[in-house]
Amino acid sequence: MSILSISGITKNFGGLTVLDGIDMEIEQGKLYQLIGPNGSGKTTLINVVSGLLKPDDGKIIFDGTDITQKGLFDTYKTGLVRTWQIPQPFNTLTTMENFLISSSGNAGESFLIAPLKSKWKNDEKRITDKAMKIMEIVSLVEKKDTISQNLSGGQQKLLELGRAMMSDASMILMDEPIAGVNPTLAHEIFEKISSLCKKQKITFLIVEHRLDIALQYADHVFAMNRGKIIAQGSSDDVIKHPKVMESYLGE
Ligand SMILES: Nc1ncnc2c1ncn2[C@@H]1O[C@H](COP(=O)(O)OP(=O)(O)O)[C@@H](O)[C@H]1O
Ligand SMILES: [Mg+2]
Structure with a gap:
């Protein structure tokens, strides 16, 4: 059964149809990659699925809930x-x-409960423990007390991933998570994502331009061009697909 089901998603900007009837079925605990040349609509699709933009038509069901009209x-x-x-x-x-404020279910967040420390002391301990565990997974334990603007670009990407995990996300959408990151760290980031996906059954949908690095980690690839899904399947099959090759020729 799909955790995310997208059907007939359409989005227009003025007279321009940027998403043209997108259908996708996404199963839990797999790493999905969304590829396509510049301007094909990948970021817009992520914006629509995450609730930043509302689609003009179509339906999005996540984990049994209709989220088509829900905001971010x-x-x-x-x-x-x-x-x-x-x-x-x-x-x-x-x-x-940064980890602590990204946590879900912290009673201290509520202004009404915040003054009653006894009510959230247990939460605080639980959340700090959880933050330490996730920091280990994303290799940031040594940077625990570092102000985040002093982290390297790659460490900030890992921080972003850790913050998403703190929210107990069952599915994470990422738009170019390794943009501007050196190849060694880029592989490290994808290895972490891939292991989270397998061990914790977190589902990922990732837009990535650097196919040479990213494709090998994908369980399933969707290729877009001009607002449509033009091919899907294994990395090898999609990258060799004539329509996909053609779509990249102009790049
Ligand atoms: N807010 C917007 N208003 C008008 N046009 C937009 C807007 N956002 C994106 N577009 C256009 O939609 C198309 C798809 O953009 P985008 O989703 O960013 O593509 P990709 O991420 O695949 O490069 C492009 O032609 C872009 O110029
Ligand atoms: Mg984009």
């Missing part, structure tokens, strides 16, 4: 979380603090 925050609450192409951590906070 309500979509996030269902467990579908997007990280941003450019990491936007709270720059003046440490890595640890």
Whole structure:
């Protein structure tokens, strides 16, 4: 059964049809990659699925809930979380603090409960422990007390991934998670993503331009061109597909 089911998604900007009837079925615990030349509509699709933009037509069902008309925050609450192409951590906070504020289910977040420390002390301990575990997974333990603006570009990407995990996301959408990252770290980031996917059954839909690095980690690839899915399947099959090869010729 699909965790995310997208049908007939259409989005127009003015007179331009940027998404033209997109259908996708996504199963839990797999790593999906979305490829396509510049301007094919990949970022717009991620924006629509995450609730940043509303589609003009079509339907999006996530984990049994119709999220077609939900905004970013309500979509996030269902467990579908997007990280941003450019990491936007709270720059003046440490890595640890960034992790703590990204956690779901912290009673201390509520202004009404915040003054009653006894009510959230247990939460605080639980959330700090969870942050430490996730920091280990994304290799940031040593940077726990570093102000996030002093992290390297690659470490900020790992911070972004860790923050998404703190929210207990069951599915994570990423737009170019290795843009501007050196190849060694880029592989490291994809290895972490791939292992999260397998061990914790977190589902990933990732837009990535650097196919040489990213494709080998994908369980399933969707190729887009001009607002349509033109091919899907294994990395090898999709990359050799005549329509996909043709779509990249102009690049
Ligand atoms: N907010 C917007 N208003 C008007 N046109 C847009 C907007 N966002 C994207 N577009 C257009 O939609 C098309 C798809 O863009 P995008 O989704 O960013 O493609 P990709 O991520 O595949 O490079 C492009 O032609 C782009 O110029
Ligand atoms: Mg894009």
